[in-house]
Amino acid sequence: MASCTLVGLSSASGVPLFVRHVGPGEPPAYPLIGSLNGVHVFGESHGVTLCTTRTQTANLTWKTYHDSIRLVLIRGSESVGDSCDARLLDLVFASLVLLLGLDSLTSATSVERLKRDIRPCYALVDELLCGAVGGEDYPGFSHLTGCADCVLPPDQHSLQGELDKFAEGADSTYGCVTLRGRVVCGTRNFWSLSHTELVLLPLLATSSPFTAARDLPIYLPNKSPNVPFRLLVVGLTGQVSVLVLCGPTPTLSETIRAATSFWAPSYQILEALSSLLPWNVAPSVLSQLDNAVIGFVLVNYDSKKCVSCVHLSEESRSRCVSASKKISALQSVYRSLVGPVLQPPAMPPEDFPTWVHPDHQPRESYMNAESYKVYVVQSSPYHLLVLFPPALPIHIARNVSLRTLSVFTKGKTPKL
Numbered sequence: 001m002a003s004c005t006l007v008g009l010s011s012a013s014g015v016p017l018f019v020r021h022v023g024p025g026e027p028p029a030y031p032l033i034g035s036l037n038g039v040h041v042f043g044e045s046h047g048v049t050l051c052t053t054r055t056q057t058a059n060l061t062w063k064t065y066h067d068s069i070r071l072v073l074i075r076g077s078e079s080v081g082d083s084c085d086a087r088l089l090d091l092v093f094a095s096l097v098l099l100l101g102l103d104s105l106t107s108a109t110s111v112e113r114l115k116r117d118i119r120p121c122y123a124l125v126d127e128l129l130c131g132a133v134g135g136e137d138y139p140g141f142s143h144l145t146g147c148a149d150c151v152l153p154p155d156q157h158s159l160q161g162e163l164d165k166f167a168e169g170a171d172s173t174y175g176c177v178t179l180r181g182r183v184v185c186g187t188r189n190f191w192s193l194s195h196t197e198l199v200l201l202p203l204l205a206t207s208s209p210f211t212a213a214r215d216l217p218i219y220l221p222n223k224s225p226n227v228p229f230r231l232l233v234v235g236l237t238g239q240v241s242v243l244v245l246c247g248p249t250p251t252l253s254e255t256i257r258a259a260t261s262f263w264a265p266s267y268q269i270l271e272a273l274s275s276l277l278p279w280n281v282a283p284s285v286l287s288q289l290d291n292a293v294i295g296f297v298l299v300n301y302d303s304k305k306c307v308s309c310v311h312l313s314e315e316s317r318s319r320c321v322s323a324s325k326k327i328s329a330l331q332s333v334y335r336s337l338v339g340p341v342l343q344p345p346a347m348p349p350e351d352f353p354t355w356v357h358p359d360h361q362p363r364e365s366y367m368n369a370e371s372y373k374v375y376v377v378q379s380s381p382y383h384l385l386v387l388f389p390p391a392l393p394i395h396i397a398r399n400v401s402l403r404t405l406s407v408f409t410k411g412k413t414p415k416l
Contacts, residue, residue, distance in 0.1 A: 002328075004133050005074040006092060006125065007033050008118070011064050014041065015111050018118055022129045028074065036060065036072060051086070061085040065093045068106040084144060084335045088132050091143055094196045094221040095124045098204065102225035123207040124200070134327045139278070139310055140181070144334050145299045145383075146195040147306040148202060149182045152416065153273055154282040159266070160185045166262050167244055170232070170255060174245035177236075179273050181206035182280065183305070184240075191304060194222035198304050205233050205243055215252040218245075234259045239277070240270045278311040278323075286312070288407045290400045294372075295326040295387035297334065298408055300416045301344050302381035307416055310387075321371055321389075330385055333367050333374040341365050342378045366394060375401040382409065382416075 003023030009016050014037045021027035028036075040062050043050040052061050061073040063086060071089045096105055099121050108114040130138040140149040153159065159177060167175035167187050174193070176186035181202050191198070197220050208214065216231040229245045232255050236242055242259060250258070263270065279286055289296075289312070299306040310326035321329075338344060341362055366375045373388040375397040386401045408416060 007072040011070040063089045066106040097221040101219040127207040142199040148198040150305045151280045172244040172246040297385045299383045
């Protein structure tokens with residue numbers, strides 16, 4: 001497992017605000033952190049903004065926000081994709097804004113108080129870092145794609161109708177149903193939120209210790225960074241929750257009572273959603289996939305949704321690649337190809353800087369490695385990454401990938 005360290009500093013004084021570390025090894029000592037910040041300050045004093053640098057053992061990415069907080073991401077030398085690390089820093093800063101508000105975060109006069117204020121953000125920040133490191137316990141791709149991790153249930157339309165009515169009863173137009181942090185369905189206005197907000201809200205709902213219900217004051221980093229909303233989270237089953245964004249009303253107790261009575265007739269449907277884990281798609285969809293497919297990630301940049309699966313039958317498809325290795329492989333290929341080679345549709349070019357001439361727009365690509373092969377298809381607004389065993393001939397991988405895309409985009413299959 002790779003390691004990842006995040007350092008937050010006051011950009012004015014260079015005083016460390018927090019250090020978060022995931023993976024093996026230990027975070028760097030404070031003297032080293034001070035030296036790293038000194039390198040950045042030295043560059044600024046000479047009119048140079050230091051964005052990234054590499055050593056023999058690590059890759060480092062710097063970014064300063066509102067002349068107030070500087071974030072430094074330190075990853076192992078095997079890390080690839082500087083733009084992906086910069087986007088991760090953007091998500092980390094947005095997570096601080098989400099819980100603290102932009103004004104209180106950037107206008108703090110006491111460093112010690114700011115340190116204390118940031119502590120409740122640790123769980124969400126750690127969730128982002130664990131996702132970036134990868135592993136079987138953190139199989140999501142939202143931090144890379146900028147789209148919400150989703151599941152595709154067989155009865156999506158009926159749940160959508162029930163959610164719309166429940167959100168209306170809670171005097172809200174922003175609501176979603178989640179299955180262990182993945183979005184099952186959301187209201188129309190929920191999907192109008194920014195990519196960043198759609199990534200962070202489901203993670204926030206699962207990053208705190210589980211309780212039956214929660215009432216959290218939050219700031220939407222793009223829509224409302226200084227005026228708070230209330231995020232009400234109510235558990236409907238052991239793994240299914242409903243989230244609504246609202247104003248001063250209703251109270252949490254009123255929402256709990258309303259949810260208990262409203263969702264009771266749908267309890268069996270909600271409970272059955274757990275059977276979609278860890279595959280994230282309905283069995284009727286899985287049965288249509290070719291046996292050569294051992295994992296995939298599908299992203300719809302228009303709808304801001306992505307779905308992934310790395311738990312396809314090991315016995316019939318592959319005995320040699322673990323789920324954590326599949327996650328690492330798909331993440332690595334996404335970092336290497338999406339942006340540098342394949343430009344995501346409907347996404348700002350600065351978010352995914354490309355190496356390719358603008359007049360040349362590739363639509364397909366692939367990558368071979370010792371233990372896997374990945375074929376990538378771009379068909380606006382979709383990106384599909386399909387993971388195969390390494391011995392599969394590339395022309396077969398291409399044909400299977402195109403058929404896999406058709407499974408998810410045509411016919412009666414629940415659409416992403």
